[in-house]
Amino acid sequence: MKYVIGVDLGTSSVKTVLVNQEGEITGEATAAYPLIQERPGYSEQNPEEWVNGTIACLKKLLQESGVPPEDIDGVSFSGQMHGLVLLDEQNNVLRNAILWNDTRTTKECREIEAKLGDKLLDITRNAALEGFTLPKILWVQKHEPELFAKAARFVLPKDYLRYRMTGRVEMEISDAAGTLLLNVPEGAWSEEIAQAFGLPEGFCPPLVGSTEETGTLTPAFAGESGLSPNTRVFGGGADNACGAVGAGIVRKGDAMCSIGTSGVVLTYEEDKSKDFAGKVHFFNHAHPGAFYAMGVTLAAGYSLSWFKESLAPELSFDELLAPVGSLPPGAEGLLFTPYLVGERTPHADSVIRASFIGLSGTHRREHLARAVMEGITFSLAESVELIRAAGVTIERIISIGGGAKNPVWLQMQADIFGTPVVSLKNEQGPAMGAAMMAAVGSGWFGSLKECADKFIGYGKTYEPIPANVETYGRLFKLYQQVYEATRSLNEGLQEFRG
Template sequence: MKYVVGIDLGTSSVKTLLVSQGGEIKGEATAAYPLIHERPGYSEQDPEEWVKGTITCLKELMKSSGVAAEDIEGISFSGQMHGLVLLDDRNEVLCHAILWNDTRTTKQCRAIEAKLGDKLLDITRNAALEGFTLPKILWVQENEPELFAKAARFVLPKDYLRYRMTGNVHMELSDAAGTLMLNVPEAKWSEEILEAFGLSSNFAPPLVGSTEETGTLLPEFAELTGLSTSTKVFGGGADNACGAVGAGIVRQGDALCSIGTSGVILSYEEDKNKDFAGKVHFFNHSHPGAFYAMGVTLAAGYSMSWFKDSLAPELSFDELLKPVADIAPGAEGLLFTPYLVGERTPHADSVIRGSFIGLSGTHRREHLARAVMEGITFSLAESLELFRQAGINVERIISIGGGAKNPVWLQMQADIFGTPVVALNNEQGPAMGAAMMAAVGSGWFDSLKDCADQFIGYRATYEPNAANVDKYARLFKLYQQVYAATRSLNEGLQEFREQ
């Protein structure tokens, strides 16, 4: 039996999966590492921690599984997106990595918009947001010029880890799409953008595909982990691309609903000319020639965690949500907007905050709980509506994360989205997507689509309830009015918030 390893390099930890040719999980290991917050709005990490954590996990996988090193054919990666790792001419790290959730770059985002104008969306298909990589590069240029003068190139987090494993510097395409320097429709670096900001073409590493081989393990890395120098290493993918692959989102008509701390609606697309005017993200997918559109709700699962911790800390989530099944759609005239930390899609607004609208003395905790669930789902439905307006046909939605653990919430998603919602048998997320890329790269399958047929299993399908679909459609129109109605109120309240 042969095996592959999927490595998910997350923000707080690295997760590794050992997967057989039949798609069975034969081992997993996780290692945590710290975030560095030197100032408000700063979020950094030491790239060496990624390497140490990965070595720890791989050693544990080899020890616990008993699999022979020569039977592990390939390794691939999922990586946290957008993080800036600056390297000198010897490929040594120059400073801490600046992560996706670092917010110091608002000034640089406005500078990008001013310099590129409409060309930004034409080329990159994405708006300039603080999380992206180019604003971080410009911040270092402006604030640490002596350090930046030493920078020969940049990489993203998983690409740095892969370099340490193989000695070869590349950047994988689906991750490069989140830098604001890639011509997304043409799948190549934009010379126009690089030149506009004084960056040489060598500053951006050679691009590779998700299933493309980038080398084999260096002898020293193989020795540290117990793996073989013959193990092939493949490009991998951005965490959202890998999460989509791991959920089987590799065909036209499929979409993903992921409710974690934040929430994501993601759809598979093969038309490079889709234009969302920057209202949603549009990135290259891991499947060759494909793309994915993505909308984000910043406080999806976080809204539910906040509600539980604030009003029912003594209850489990199952206990808290059990009575919700007895409450009719609409929570007896109560709406909730999940803007607890601002919003991303369709309102890129850091000032807006959440609301309960219609609260009365007859509402009990279970009504509020249902309203929170519905509000989170309405927010995700706004992204889905943008997809449909752009001509994307969504035939089914695969639901993962916290929203897939509760049957009532799964049915609610089907009713609000007006689309069948499917739950997975075994949800492993981006690490499984990375393992699938290694499986295809190793020649086990001809494509990620073929691999998904073997590796992905489905638990249940929730069909929309026609009566509920009609009721939720009317509620959704009311929900969409809350943002505009509360925007100025939140601006006024901002002076009273703790800064």
Template sequence: MKYVIGIDLGTSSVKTVLVNKQGDIVGEATASYPLIQERPGYSEQDPEEWVKGTLGCLKELLDSKQAAAEDIEGVSFSGQMHGLVLLDEQNQVLRNAILWNDTRTTKECREIEAKLGDSLLEITRNAALEGFTLPKILWVQKHEPELFAKAARFVLPKDYLRYRMTGQVAMEISDAAGTLLLNVPEGAWSEEITAAFGLPAGFCPPLVGSTEDTGTVLPEFAQQSGLSPNTRVFGGGADNACGAVGAGIVRKGDALCSIGTSGVVLTYEEDKSKDFGGKVHFFNHAHPGAFYAMGVTLAAGYSLSWFKDSLAPELGFNELLAPVGSLPPGADGLLFTPYLVGERTPHADSVIRGSFIGLSGTHRREHLARAVMEGITFSLAESLALFREAGIEVDRMISIGGGAKNPVWLQMQADIFGIPVVSLKNEQGPAMGAAMMAAVGSGWFASLKDCADQFIGYAQTYEPVPANVETYSRLFKLYQQVYAATRSLNEGLQEFRG
């Protein structure tokens, strides 16, 4: 039996999965590592922790004897996006990595907008946000000039891990799309942007594809991990691209709804001319020549966790949500906006905060719970509406994460989105996506689409109920008015916030 390994390098931990040719996961291992948060808004990590965690996981997989080292044909990666890893001429790390959730770079974002103007969206298809990599580069350039003078190149987190595994420096394209340095439609580094900010020649490393062979395992890494030095290593993908692949989003008409702490709606696209004016993200997909549009709700699952912890800390989620299914759509005239930490799509607004609208003395806890679930889904539906306005057809939604664990919520998604919603039999997310890239790279399948047909199993399909669709369509129009109606109120409340 032959196997591949998928490595998911996340923000708080690394997860590895061992997968056979039938798509069965026969082994798993996880290792956590710390964040470094020296000041408010700062979020960093020591890249060596990623290497140590990955080595530990690989050793655990090999020690389990589920597979012999020589039977593991390929390894690939999913990685947390946007994190800045600066390397010198000898490819030594110059400082801690600055992560995606670091927010110190607001001034640098404004500088990017001022210098590039309309060219920014034309080239990168994305707005300048603190999470992206270019603002982090400019921050180091400005605040740590002596260190930056030693920087020969940069990589992203999973690309640094791949370098340590193979000795080859490269950046995979779906991850490069989140740097604000890539010409996304053309799939090449933008010389206009690198020149505008004085970045040295070769600062952006060579680009590779997600299923592209990037070499074999270095002897030293093989000895430490237990892998064979003959095991091939493939490009991998950004965590959202890998999550999409792991859910089978590799065809036009399919979209992904993922509800974790934040929420994502993501759709597959092959037309590189799509332009959303920066209202949603538009990135290169792991599938060659394809793209994905993505909208983000900052406080999706977090809104429900906040509600439970604040109003029903003694209950589990199943007990809290059990009465919700007996209520009709609309929670008896109650709306909730999930802006607890600001919002990303379609309102890039750090000041806005959440609201319950229509609260009355007849509402009970289950009404509020249903309103929270509906409000999260309405927020995600705003991203779907932007896709449709841009001419992207979405025929069905694959739902994963916390929102896929509750049948009432899955039906609610179908009714609010107005399309069938499908759950997965075995949800493994980005780690499975990474394993699928290794499987295709190893020659098991001709494409990620073929691999998805073998590896991805679908569970139940929730069809939209016409009467509920009509009700939610009217409620959605009211929901969309709440942002504008409360924006100035939230600006006024800023001075009173702790």
């Protein structure tokens, strides 16, 4: 039997999975690493931690599985998006990586908008957000000019890890899409943008595709990890592209709803001219020539885990949610907006905070829990609405993440989105998507579509219940008013925040 490895380089940990030719996970290892948060809004990591964590995982994977290294055909990656890793001429790391959830770059975003005007959307198809990479580059250029003068190129987190494994500096395209330096429809670096911000020649590394081979392991990395130096290494993808591949979102009409710590609604797109006016992200997919549109709710599962930790830490999620199914849609007049850490889609707003609206003396803990689940789903429904408004037909939504573990929530998603919602039989997340890229790269399948047909099994389908769809339609209109109604209140409260 042959194997591939998927490496999911996340924000809090790296997870590696060993997958056989049947698509079965035969080994798994994770290693955590810290966030460095020196000031409010700052979020950094030391790239060396990613490399050390990955080596530890690979060693464990080999030891525990007993699989001979020569039977592992290939390795590929899923990466936390947008993080800036600056390299000097010799490819030494110049400073800690500045991560996707670092929000120090509001000024730089406004500068990008002022300098590029309409060209920003025409070329990158995305709005300037603090999380993206170009604003981080401009921040270093402005605040650390001596260090920036030494910067020869930049890479993203998983591309740095791949460089350390192969010795080749390349950037994979689905991840490059989140830099604001890529011409997304053309799938090529935008020289115009690089020049507009005075970035040196060669600053953007050569692009590679997700299933494209990027060499084999260096003898040094093979020695440290225990893998064979003949192991082939493939491009990989942005974590959301890998999540989509791992959920089988590789065909027109397919959409994904992921409720993890954050929440994502994502649709597969083939038309590169599709115009979302920057209201949702539009990125290159891992499938060559394809794209995806994506809306993000920053505190999705996080809102429910905050609620559980604050009000019922002694209960499991299943215990907390057990009474929720007997309540009617709307939790008897209670709405929740999930803005615990600000929001991204449809309101890119770091100041807004969450609200319960309509709280009454008759409400009990289960009403609040239901309102939180509904509020998270309404927020994701705003992304669904924006994507549909651009003319996209969504035939079914594959639901993944912690939120897909609860059948009441899956039915709620079908009723609020007004679309059949399908769970996966054996969900493995972005690491599986990464392994699938290695499987296709290794020649096991002709395409990611073929691989998805073999590796991914669907579970139950939840059909929308017409009476609930009607009730939620009315509640959604009220929910959508809460943002504007609470915006200036939150601006006023900002000075009192800890």
